[in-house]
Amino acid sequence: xxxxxxxxxxxxxxxxxxxxxxxxxxxxxxxxxxxxxxxxxxxxxxxxxxxxxxxxxxxxxxxxxxxxxxxxxxxxxxxxxxxxxxxxxxxxxxxxxxxxxxxxxxxxxxxxxxxxxxxxxxxxxxxxxxxxxxxxxxxxxxxxxxxxxxxxxxxxxxxxxxxxxxxxxxxxxxxxxxxxxxxxxxxxxxxxxxxxxxx
Numbered sequence: 001x002x003x004x005x006x007x008x009x010x011x012x013x014x015x016x017x018x019x020x021x022x023x024x025x026x027x028x029x030x031x032x033x034x035x036x037x038x039x040x041x042x043x044x045x046x047x048x049x050x051x052x053x054x055x056x057x058x059x060x061x062x063x064x065x066x067x068x069x070x071x072x073x074x075x076x077x078x079x080x081x082x083x084x085x086x087x088x089x090x091x092x093x094x095x096x097x098x099x100x101x102x103x104x105x106x107x108x109x110x111x112x113x114x115x116x117x118x119x120x121x122x123x124x125x126x127x128x129x130x131x132x133x134x135x136x137x138x139x140x141x142x143x144x145x146x147x148x149x150x151x152x153x154x155x156x157x158x159x160x161x162x163x164x165x166x167x168x169x170x171x172x173x174x175x176x177x178x179x180x181x182x183x184x185x186x187x188x189x190x191x192x193x194x195x196x197x198x199x
Contacts, residue, residue: 009150010095010150010151010152010170010193010194011095011096011144011146011150011151012095012096012097012098012140012144012146012150012151012152013090013095013096013097013098013151013152013153013154013190013194014097014098014099014100014125014136014137014140014151014152014153014154014169015097015098015099015100015154016099016100016101016133016153016154016155016156016157016160016174017099017100017101017103017107017108017111018101018102018103018156019155019156019157019174019176020080020154020155020156020174021079021080021083021099021111021117022077022078022079022080022111023077023078023080023176024070024073024074024077024103025073025076025077026069026070026073028046031046031066031069032044032045032046034065034066034069035049035062035065035066038058038061038062038065039058039062046066046102047102047132047159049062050063050102050127050131050132051131051132054131059131063104063127063128066104067104067106067107070103070104070107071106071107071110074107074110074111077111079115080183081180081183081184082180082183082184082187083117083187084115084117085187086187086190086191087117087120089191090120090191090194091120093194095194096122096144097120097121097122098121098122098123098124098125098140098144099112099121099123099124099125099126100125100133100136100137100140100153100155101124101125101126101127101136102126102127102133103126103127104126104127104128105124105126105128105129108124108126109124112124122143122144123140123143125139125140132163133155133157133160133163133164134160134163134164134166134167137151137153137164137167137169138167141167141169147168148167148168148169149168149169149170151169151170152169152170152171152172152190152193152194153169153170153171153172154172154174154190155171155172155173155174156173156174156175156176158173161173170193172189172190172193174186174190
């Protein structure tokens with residue numbers, strides 16, 4: 001997917017969690033089947049379900065059950081290669097950082113704490129607060145107070161990027177793969193966007 005870049009300085013970066021910060025080994029098809037069993041009818045997408053049922057008791061029931069799967073996967077989850085160096089460089093450039101994730105807040109905070117990364121992030125925005133990536137990025141825009149084209153979303157989901165582009169933010173598609181050299185190249189590409197936009 002083509003990554004969008006503009007000529008304004010990036011002041012805020014919003015990072016997805018699963019697929020960017022780490023890779024959770026979860027069978028999402030099985031998670032969808034489990035959710036269908038819980039709610040009593042077939043669902044096609046957890047993301048669509050979260051948006052439709054947010055604020056209702058069934059949302060909380062499903063979210064908690066999915067959280068159990070996420071926490072189980074957390075036991076084997078590792079940091080994406082070179083992310084620590086990436087976060088340190090952004091910190092030195094005074095770029096404000098957020099996590100925007102459709103995982104649970106408990107899961108994300110446990111992982112960040114385990115790897116001593118929590119201090120890098122101004123906020124952790126998860127499904128319990130906002131049931132879609134677009135709503136999460138909207139929150140980041142409001143909290144940071146910057147222009148949309150000064151926010152860079154890094155996400156592995158084409159669907160999320162497509163939705164968030166509607167907000168006017170810069171988007172970078174972080175392709176999920178196992179090659180650490182290619183991962184390093186992705187981080188360097190993102191840093192180049194930040195560097196190139198310094199005025």
